[in-house]
Amino acid sequence: xxxxxxxxxxxxxxxxxxxxxxxxxxxxxxxxxxxxxxxxxxxxxxxxxxxxxxxxxxxxxxxxxxxxxxxxxxxxxxxxxxxxxxxxxxxxxxxxxxxxxxxxxxxxxxxxxxxxxxxxxxxxxxxxxxxxxxxxxxxxxxxxxxxxxxxxxxxxxxxxxxxxxxxxxxxxxxxxxxxxxxxxxxxxxxxxxxxxxxxxxxxxxxxxxxxxxxxxxxxxxxxxxxxxxxxxxxxxxxxxxxxxxxxxxxxxx
Amino acid sequence: xxxxxxxxxxxxxxxxxxxxxxxxxxxxxxxxxxxxxxxxxxxxxxxxxxxxxxxxxxxxxxxxxxxxxxxxxxxxxxxxxxxxxxxxxxxxxxxxxxxxxxxxxxxxxxxxxxxxxxxxxxxxxxxxxxxxxxxxxxxxxxxxxxxxxxxxxxxxxxxxxxxxxxxxxxxxxxxxxxxxxxxxxxxxxxxxxxxxxxxxxxxxxxxxxxxxxxxxxxxxxxxxxxxxxxxxxxxxxxxxxxxxxxxxxxxxxxxxxxxxxxxxxxxxxxxxxxxxxxxxxxxxxxxxx
Amino acid sequence: xxxxxxxxxxxxxxxxxxxxxxxxxxxxxxxxxxxxxxxxxxxxxxxxxxxxxxxxxxxxxxxxxxxxxxxxxxxxxxxxxxxxxxxxxxxxxxxxxxxxxxxxxxxxxxxxxxxxxxxxxxxxxxxxxxxxxxxxxxxxxxxxxxxxxxxxxxxxxxxxxxxxxxxxxxxxxxxxxxxxxxxxxxxxxxxxxxxxxxxxxxxxxxxxxxxxxxxxxxxxxxxxxxxxxxxxxxxxxxxxxxxxxxxxxxxxxxxxxxxxxxxxxxxxxxxxxxxxxxxxxxxxxxxxxxxxxxxxxxxxxxxxxxxxxxxxxxxxxxxxxxxxxxxxxxxxxxxxxxx
Numbered sequence: 001x002x003x004x005x006x007x008x009x010x011x012x013x014x015x016x017x018x019x020x021x022x023x024x025x026x027x028x029x030x031x032x033x034x035x036x037x038x039x040x041x042x043x044x045x046x047x048x049x050x051x052x053x054x055x056x057x058x059x060x061x062x063x064x065x066x067x068x069x070x071x072x073x074x075x076x077x078x079x080x081x082x083x084x085x086x087x088x089x090x091x092x093x094x095x096x097x098x099x100x101x102x103x104x105x106x107x108x109x110x111x112x113x114x115x116x117x118x119x120x121x122x123x124x125x126x127x128x129x130x131x132x133x134x135x136x137x138x139x140x141x142x143x144x145x146x147x148x149x150x151x152x153x154x155x156x157x158x159x160x161x162x163x164x165x166x167x168x169x170x171x172x173x174x175x176x177x178x179x180x181x182x183x184x185x186x187x188x189x190x191x192x193x194x195x196x197x198x199x200x201x202x203x204x205x206x207x208x209x210x211x212x213x214x215x216x217x218x219x220x221x222x223x224x225x226x227x228x229x230x231x232x233x234x235x236x237x238x239x240x241x242x243x244x245x246x247x248x249x250x251x252x253x
Numbered sequence: 254x255x256x257x258x259x260x261x262x263x264x265x266x267x268x269x270x271x272x273x274x275x276x277x278x279x280x281x282x283x284x285x286x287x288x289x290x291x292x293x294x295x296x297x298x299x300x301x302x303x304x305x306x307x308x309x310x311x312x313x314x315x316x317x318x319x320x321x322x323x324x325x326x327x328x329x330x331x332x333x334x335x336x337x338x339x340x341x342x343x344x345x346x347x348x349x350x351x352x353x354x355x356x357x358x359x360x361x362x363x364x365x366x367x368x369x370x371x372x373x374x375x376x377x378x379x380x381x382x383x384x385x386x387x388x389x390x391x392x393x394x395x396x397x398x399x400x401x402x403x404x405x406x407x408x409x410x411x412x413x414x415x416x417x418x419x420x421x422x423x424x425x426x427x428x429x430x431x432x433x434x435x436x437x438x439x440x441x442x443x444x445x446x447x448x449x450x451x452x453x454x455x456x457x458x459x460x461x462x463x464x465x466x467x468x469x470x471x472x473x474x475x476x477x478x479x480x481x482x483x484x485x486x487x488x489x490x491x492x493x494x495x496x497x498x499x500x501x502x503x504x505x506x507x508x509x510x511x512x513x514x515x516x517x518x519x520x521x522x523x524x525x526x527x528x529x530x531x532x533x534x535x536x537x538x539x540x541x542x
Numbered sequence: 543x544x545x546x547x548x549x550x551x552x553x554x555x556x557x558x559x560x561x562x563x564x565x566x567x568x569x570x571x572x573x574x575x576x577x578x579x580x581x582x583x584x585x586x587x588x589x590x591x592x593x594x595x596x597x598x599x600x601x602x603x604x605x606x607x608x609x610x611x612x613x614x615x616x617x618x619x620x621x622x623x624x625x626x627x628x629x630x631x632x633x634x635x636x637x638x639x640x641x642x643x644x645x646x647x648x649x650x651x652x653x654x655x656x657x658x659x660x661x662x663x664x665x666x667x668x669x670x671x672x673x674x675x676x677x678x679x680x681x682x683x684x685x686x687x688x689x690x691x692x693x694x695x696x697x698x699x700x701x702x703x704x705x706x707x708x709x710x711x712x713x714x715x716x717x718x719x720x721x722x723x724x725x726x727x728x729x730x731x732x733x734x735x736x737x738x739x740x741x742x743x744x745x746x747x748x749x750x751x752x753x754x755x756x757x758x759x760x761x762x763x764x765x766x767x768x769x770x771x772x773x774x775x776x777x778x779x780x781x782x783x784x785x786x787x788x789x790x791x792x793x794x795x796x797x798x799x800x801x802x803x804x805x806x807x808x809x810x811x812x813x814x815x816x817x818x819x820x821x822x823x824x825x826x827x828x829x830x831x832x833x834x835x836x837x838x839x840x841x842x843x844x845x846x847x848x849x850x851x852x853x854x855x856x857x858x859x860x861x862x863x864x865x866x867x868x869x870x871x872x873x874x875x876x877x878x879x880x881x
Binding site for chain 2: 613619621666667670672673674676677678680681682684685688689692804805808811812815845846848849851852853854855856858859860
Binding site for chain 1: 741742744745746747749750752753756757759760761763764765766770771774778
């Protein structure tokens with residue numbers, strides 16, 4: 001186990017009542033992976049993310065982070081192990097600035113939020129780390145702006161920066177470009193290109209341009225099952241994928 | 254034994270008054286999610302109007318009661334449209350508190366301008382001044398009257414909410430506002446009708462209870478805490494919850510006054526904390542309306 | 543601006559860099575303190591016959607500031623904040639009458655008492671939200687008042703606790719008949735209190751509390767516990783409220799039941815909203831405005847006062863949701879000449 005996968009999912013299944021929403025899904029993510037999870041609506045992508053991050057317990061299967069079985073552990077415990085997700089729906093502190101968001105995330109990660117008399121601006125290392133995060137997501141210019149007044153795309157970038165502030169090993173991006181105009185999704189892509197190299201990333205996304213340009217490997221879910229996985233070229237050539245996903249798109253045209 | 258009986262009668266009568274006033278607050282809170290601190294001011298205004306009608310204009314008690322209730326409802330209905338509609342919804346507590354405190358102050362100032370800063374009485378008709386013999390015991394007729402009115406209010410509200418189409422729509426809207434709107438229930442009119450119902454109940458309680466909650470200049474501020482406590486314990490939107498909470502408070506407080514003077518409120522608030530700690534949505538939550 | 547222009551995605555950011563203060567932070571930070579000190583001293587010379595009232599205003603300002611820490615920074619709507627003020631006042635008063643009379647020690651007693659009651663009750667009630675929480679805060683204050691009313695031997699009950707005779711401040715400055723020492727002492731306490739409070743709201747804990755106010759779920763997603771932050775700040779605010787109560791007890795020499803009353807809690811909230819929440823100095827502005835106008839209007843007819851303040855409150859809620867302090871944020875762009 002010299003190089004255990006950062007995230008390893010085996011035979012993951014979930015039943016809601018009699019309904020099987022995820023069945024026997026296996027996958028893994030290694031250092032530096034750039035993986036995308038796609039599938040038509042109702043394929044079980046959100047359920048899969050919730051299972052992996054610990055929001056809901058699975059019916060069967062195991063989830064390991066760096067070889068540690070976390071299947072029965074809480075969402076918080078998984079966060080502490082470095083499994084971090086970004087959120088599809090922005091839950092940001094609207095009146096606080098971008099800088100304050102990142103300060104808070106870093107302080108929370110390092111367990112320094114209960115200090116009553118420390119000046120946030122003078123905590124050693126904090127300003128540098130925040131500056132780095134701002135730079136990485138191209139948010140330096142709006143660091144002092146209240147988040148509620150930010151353009152939507154920038155809120156999405158902040159969402160990613162917040163996830164990065166928690167020092168993830170595995171980063172799950174839940175529709176990072178949701179709501180961003182198609183013409184501007186390249187901004188998100190640029191930011192994603194600058195993610196740390198050793199980070200394993202799993203992206204759930206509908207924007208196929210973004211998926212094909214970002215992901216080295218694509219996993220296709222359909223009806224709660226893993227349909228196939230492979231490179232962009234392999235996926236687009238796969239007739240099954242065309243049928244359940246791309247095909248339905250082609251018909252729509 | 255005489256004391257126990259006296260406490261029971263006074264306590265229940267007091268509780269009924271608290272119920273009549275508080276249930277209006279409970280219904281508006283349950284439906285419109287508005288913390289109406291001016292509710293006590295509505296009761297106070299009706300009391301002053303009734304006192305003026307009875308004392309200065311010489312109207313009979315019953316007529317003064319009806320006039321005061323109608324006048325209060327008619328006078329406050331525009332407030333629903335002008336003020337309250339802007340602050341409905343549970344996300345607005347702070348604005349609700351501030352707006353309704355402001356409204357309370359304005360009403361208190363207005364009443365004192367119109368009627369003067371003295372204690373007011375609503376003279377009882379002879380019918381209600383004597384005592385009523387119940388076998389071996391006798392109770393003051395006014396207390397019996399208040400208890401009867403309270404019981405009638407419970408029954409009337411029960412009938413209104415369980416047996417009329419207004420009640421059905423009201424309960425649907427309390428349970429699930431979005432669904433009610435989707436079903437085509439016109440919430441605007443429903444809110445207005447409910448507001449009028451709540452105000453009317455406050456007005457009635459203010460007049461009937463003038464003997465127990467004396468009409469004085471700071472009535473609206475002094476008693477609103479009591480009314481809110483009843484609602485919090487009873488659970489917003491629950492008639493029987495309000496009744497149970499109000500009667501409990503009435504009896505406990507009255508018993509306290511007789512037995513350990515002025516300690517009743519202490520027990521009541523201690524109980525309030527314990528109940529709300531255990532049941533944050535009130536003791537009777539779940540039974541909408 | 544160049545950095546912004548380079549980023550085409552920032553469709554609406556062209557207005558934003560202006561929102562940064564034009565003055566260096568050290569100036570904007572020092573301003574409230576200077577204004578308070580200069581204004582306070584000016585009032586000392588201008589109104590030598592009203593020092594009693596002015597001292598009450600200063601202590602009240604500290605109390606309202608502590609409410610701002612709870613309401614403005616944590617978003618906890620409370621109508622029971624007087625519980626902490628009253629507990630601090632009674633604790634300091636009882637200690638002063640029976641044991642110690644050093645004013646600084648008495649402030650400490652008040653602060654500890656206020657902090658402890660806030661910690662205990664906060665841990666008990668801050669799981670709740672909305673009306674339930676509002677009721678719980680009221681209930682806590684009512685119980686404290688009831689206890690103070692019953693414990694006559696210690697508190698004097700409804701007659702009030704009197705006979706508080708503090709020793710000279712630092713052993714040097716005696717409390718004089720004209721209230722000069724009281725006033726200057728209160729002014730010093732308020733300014734120090736403001737500086738400490740500002741430090742606290744700018745600390746990591748203060749930052750986290752603002753986060754809880756806006757999106758408690760997000761705080762949880764970052765790994766924090768919203769309730770622990772709320773209880774911490776509630777207790778800290780309790781210390782300030784307790785000190786304000788002790789300050790009132792020391793400077794007025796008497797503690798009454800109204801110091802724990804519902805009205806006092808409600809008035810504090812009104813003062814805070816008048817001045818604007820989430821700024822600390824807004825609490826001072828609101829208190830000075832409220833109590834000064836109250837003094838003028840209520841001396842003729844208390845109901846004029848109620849009418850005025852009632853209309854004012856309604857106007858703020860309907861037309862100025864951010865309070866007086868938001869006025870500057872709204873007017874400033876206009877003054878700047880349409881940018």
